[in-house]
Amino acid sequence: MKCNECRKFLAEYSDGEVNQKVHRTIEAHVSECPSCKRELELLMQVAVLPFRRAEREVPSPEVWKRIKATIASRGGSEGSSDRVVWLNNLFSLKNIKYLAVAASIVVLISVVALQRQITTRRTINEYLTEEAYFLAELAETEAESSLELEESDFGTELEYYFLS
């Protein structure tokens, strides 16, 4: 193995992220090559070990207090946030085909109901027109017959029948 080839894999070698064959080859090269050995030591000292020695940090107690206070202040709006989630789920892509079918059914029912209403209204109008004509004719006929009765001096058709 050449030095430049070895140095390409030094970081992964130090992390134990190379396969066994490459690991053994680098190990053998580093043990024989002082320059690559120094390079590996430098990499570890300058770019790896300070991080590995870093201690875990702890947040101040104020952070938990703020989290708790925020959750408590949102207590009333919990329901509304659930409603938002519910609405989001309802209008999600998964449900969109069902919503489309439901919308089509609603439109269809509305059209049929509207058409039936128009037909019924037309039938009533026709009936009322016919009724008006009939009443007009009836009034005309009555007027003519009463004129005839007056002319013949009989009070009613019954008198006319018996007395004539």
Next chain:
Amino acid sequence: MIEISREIIQKASTGDMISFEELYTLTSSYVYSVALRITTQRENAEEVTQDVFLKLYDNLKYFKFQSSFKTWLYRITVNTALTKVKKYANDMARRSDFDTAMRDRGYEEESTQRLVYDDNKILVKKMLKALNPDQRSCVVLRDIEGFSYDEIAKILHINVNTVRTRLKRGRDLLVRTFRKGVMCHEM
């Protein structure tokens, strides 16, 4: 990170504050440490920790145990911290150089008074600041949190070769910076 029991997660997901506090106690140092290393600012790290736990409180009910809770929590933390870093960088870019300089100086003075940093802490902070946020996330997850390349790829939702590249470039940069510093010192 220690394993969190399914029972605690399930109870916390129903809004049980005692279980949620237990979850916070068990995991907050991991969340805060990662946030601090990525943002490199104590105040920002605290805000990130707060945001992460509020997101956790809201979304725990959707966690179905199909993936590792640890991976999920680290993913939320890294993403929230990276968003914070970008926002902070944009905010800083809007300010004048004078303001920025004064603020940074003030922060350094304040933090030195408030916290006793040992040498390694200062060194780690400087090294992390030298890296870009993407390289920083990989270095933090690998060298501080001890994740494998595959685990880092899962947490960050990136290809494992991208993890290799980011780590290698980040470490090369640190070695180059060290050499340059030594050379400047010698001159």
